[in-house]
Amino acid sequence: MLSTIENVLGKSAIRKNLPMQPGDVEKTCADITKAKTLIGYKPDTNFQNGIKKFMEWFLRK
Numbered sequence: 001m002l003s004t005i006e007n008v009l010g011k012s013a014i015r016k017n018l019p020m021q022p023g024d025v026e027k028t029c030a031d032i033t034k035a036k037t038l039i040g041y042k043p044d045t046n047f048q049n050g051i052k053k054f055m056e057w058f059l060r061k
Contacts, residue, residue: 004051 002013020026035041045053 001051004048005055007048008052008055 002015006012032041032043
């Protein structure tokens, strides 16, 4: 996620890498099957474009 934000902004983040904290998870996976079935949810924005749109919105505020 951070590298995507860096690419959108054209800047490098100042990073301070720390060890995993209690409660951190290395990977998560969402299952949107129920949302598709119940409400017809069909996302059409990929991750990179979603981050770009968010950053543009956030910077306008």
